[in-house]
Amino acid sequence: MSIDSGERLPDLPTHVSPPGTRRRVARFLARHPRLRLGFSLGPPLTWLLVIYIGALVALLLTSLFRLVDDPTGLLTRIDTTLTFENYQRLLDTPAYRVVMQRTILAAFSVTVIDGLIALPFAFYMAKVASPWAKRGLVVAVTMPLWAGYLVKGYAWRAILDPGGGVLKGVFGSSPGFGSTAAIIVLCYPWFPYMVIPLYAGLERLPNSLLEASTDLGASAGRTFRSVVMPQLLPALAAGSIFTFSLTLGDFYMNQIVGGTNEYIGNVIYRNFSANLPFSAAYAMVPVLIMIVYLLAIRRTGALEEL
Amino acid sequence: MFLSRRARIALRCFAALVLGVLYFPLVYVARLSLNKAPSYAWPPSGFTLRWWDAVIRSEGPRSALLHSVQTALWATAIALVLGTLAAFALSRHKFFGRGSVGLVLVLPIALPGIVTGVALLSAFQRVGIALSVNTLIVAHATFCVVVVYNNVGARLRRMSGSLEEASADLGADGLQTFRYVTFPLMRTALLAGGLLAFALSFDEIVVTTFTVGGGYKTLPIWFAENFARPNAIPVVNVVATFVVLASIIPVYVAQRLIDRPIEGVGAAAA
Known part of the structure; x- marks a missing residue:
């Protein structure tokens, strides 16, 4: 049995491989799909379970440790008896509750603003x-x-600086550095994450559906509410995972333009080298929020759109 | 279509405005890198290549760039292997717990970077591993696996299994089928995933902050250390512009990959 090795496919082998160890192994694998599955799933799953899930478990454990003074009283060390002290401190200290509320509000605001801008843009x-123009826009938005x-x-x-930034120079006023600036600036890097799934979702929506809606007498607004939006919900949810989660964990942007208003991330960052257990406990807050968020929107089918 | 002429014009103006806001900051930084005055005060005045010259001569940004490239290459290599294997496992097999494995795979990008960072730091401390460039690469590889998995997985799902069956019917063994049929068909998906993984690692700062040690500085770390120093403003402008300009390369390559359909056998399947 031979395959003609013409000009079009010069690389194809012209004969079946000779019987040998390699072929026996190949045949054995072909007959044992479970073994094949083991070989392909084993390494990535081991990596993720050991390193990532292992790290999350370590995070949870560390959050239950506490910092105690060394016998000398000069240094601190981590005491590994489990305690809820860090969580207690988080809940009892009003300042940390304010930071949590501020961060969640920012994540929510960024998601809503990005969604409101991205919807008409993607449309x-x-x-x-x-x-x-469509091809150009896809590149322009992803770049x-x-x-x-x-x-x-x-x-x-450089744009927002109240002491000589662009806004001050051109329009004579700037929101300056603070909570508003942080939300505006965070909308910027996450915007493409919202546009891309929405665009993909709209591309899948047949034009004939919109035309049918118009033919049946619906206004543009009604078509948008009753035809476009229900179909677009999974894409919107997928985009919101990014904008929400990325804002929830941010601390650099806030450090650059947020003034003195800290986010959860800033508190974690400020404490991690001196008091890792406390930082770990605070890091569990975004984890819990994201788990609730993911479970809540899993029904929309958003996870397949990531 | 169902939109009035006026609505279309309004949408077009809105899109133009959004693009303007999207690009102004990037263009402005590029302009600042050529600014005569060593500040970012509006309006920029005069042109000079002095700052570019200064950056090219200085050691800091150059070694930071090399470190970033090194880290990104290693992370991408690991992610390509693990991501491709995972994509094969999940798209070619049905097994108990497949949904959960899929969830575990996307978790590293669904959870905020700071969680990944603090979690890995806690783990390294627990086990007693000192932070170094190796811990950094492991951390980066972990969130890069997802993007390779997504790209390759999507391609495998689109590719019908009949081509591989035909190959087997013609007497090719598993390895030959992979080499001559499967691999050529998924090559562009691998490239796209690898490119994305590289870019993700190259620009990463949050996880990096928590998992790097031994005085190893990547470009984002260099940037974070310098952007707030008034004296460093002109140099920071140049490095920022460099990063923006360098980002055109992967965008261009990615575009080429999408534009040109795979020749030969692939064209039928893709």
């Missing part, structure tokens, strides 16, 4: 722009994703 990309995260924060610092 324009998918349904109004010419095919040529800023690659430009450094800190670079973007820094650029916005």
